[in-house]
Amino acid sequence: MFNKILIANRGEIAVRVLRACHEMGIAAVVVYSDVDRAALHVRKADEAYPIGQATAAESYLNIPKILDVARRSGADAIHPGYGFLSENAKFAQACADAGVKFIGPSAAAMNAMGSKTRARQAMDRAGVPFVPGTSRGVESFEEAEQVAARVGYPVMLKAAAGGGGKGMRLVHAPEHLKSSLEAARSEAERAFADSEVYIEKAIVNPRHIEMQVLADEHGNAVYLGERECSLQRRHQKVLEEAPSPIVDPDMRRRMGEVAVRVAEAAAYTNAGTVEFLVDQEKNFYFLEMNTRLQVEHPVTELITGLDLVHLQIRIAAGEKLPFKQEDIKLRGHAIECRIYAEDPDNNYFPSPGRITLLLAPSGPGIRRDSGMYEGWNVPIDYDPLLAKLIGYGTDRDQAIARLTRALGEYFVGGIKTNIALFRRILRDEDFRAAKLDTGFLDRMLQRAEDKRIDSRAAEVAAVAAGLFAALGSTAQGLAAQEAPDSTTGGGSKQPSNGPGSNWKNASRREALR
């Protein structure tokens, strides 16, 4: 087993991996950029190394700097988390060359999956079901026209090197094909320096369901059940659950076996995820394989009782899978909410800044994987994911009830978050009936939210506003360091209840009367 693992990431996932290291008696080394000195992963680490400027290319994406820290710290292995270098085959290869174990698949397996068209050719040979379309980039507009006519409109144009919705275009009719193709190509060129674009039949209102796989380095592979990830906005997942409400044991077995075949076709090792599109008749089509730990892995952990990060580490250390497919039993239901620093009133635009107040939920069936803390300044430089709140129950209804309860306890002050969005999703009738597809969230957000004015609550707020002003919105003594000196009197634009000064002001006013 490893003695020391370097975590080449930040935020909640760095903390998640760090916890696994400590549970396994392994020292955790972290790296951080200039703006992350006070980040939670640095606070919790055994060793921490600065690696440069906030810009990811100068820090979390900088392979030589990270390998240099591995060498200096004497780390045996590197866990890449998700995002950043996690799916970078060059990095996996550089780790191998430097004699540090990359906790993930080999560079060769990543290369086989990284290009969507190449993955497709390998999968075709393994008999994996695909959405009808081209298995490689289209050469010309004429070819695109022919393919689109053959598979039938609407069609989806996709960048071969793509991800996160970039370089994707939905085309409803032949007259829009040309401009969409050009747009997708130039976007792909800009985003990935690769303008290869392929065409698929667009599945209308699909579900997005993915299968977790684990493969050891001794030829054993298993699937750990599916996750329903249909709730997306701008092609980014927002809420995930396991198991999928529409997948029965037979469908699970068929999808799982395909997923294992996909992994085997690429000689895949470690944890990976095979994504499928599922149409309204429950036909499933291979979409892509994610060659890393997923953001949403906790829902699988909760229903399988397994720790995926422990298993990743054990597999990378050369251990055999400690179970067989028939040992995997799913139990209960889990739902994850991705808590983002974003402003629901400003089209979900990122909202970094200082967290002035953090009240975190707990209690039965609640798991919280978080990278934030009260007083921390959320930097402007990275992905807005702050934390994941996961609810678990014996069934879906109980998981929803617990999560709804926990969201009510969750409060993040000082910055905007999407917590209220989840309360709305969880009480939505279609969500409760599990009528989900990838268009669900956009449709829900287009409907005006029924905002009842609660006059009782407004009255409570009015009384509380006065009490906060009278008491000092921050408790006496505790606030001294924050308090601007507002004794300068009239002409200040500061309202009379400025933080910290109120206690003093209140007593002064009292004394005057």
Add this chain to the structure above:
Amino acid sequence: MLYDVTIDGKNHRLELTRAGGRWSCRLDGRDLEIDAVLARPDVLSLRIGDMAYEVKSERVGDDLHLWVGSTRFAAEVRDPRSLRGRSRSADDHGPRKITAPMPGKVVRLLVREGESVELGAGLAVVEAMKMQNEIKSPKKGTVQKVLVGEGATVNAGDVLAIVE
């Protein structure tokens, strides 16, 4: 203590007095039986009659919000005997300060001082977390001042420009 309190645009007159460790409270002429404990900074445990509430206070820049359970209210508190803290009313005729809605980096300025702008015209582009947000003019007028340069890092509430 006497306060003029505005909650989501609605004005209330609130009278609070404390005697012998007890509060007495009069809201818009009605007496309320209350009891309050500041559980920790920004968190008030409040009883009105026998009903119990947890109220959170959130201040960002000059904006104050109060959360009753999961409901957010914009709040303003003024001492009616003081000239300070008058409501900053939105005035379409005077100069308007254009502020950054969130911390970020000014990646582009779209106007220069002296330029005329339409309502809704883009003034600057502020980037945070890899997302770009165009800051739009809240009125038709002339750009009187631009207070930031391209590349500048700004905090929420920082004034970017003034449109007259």
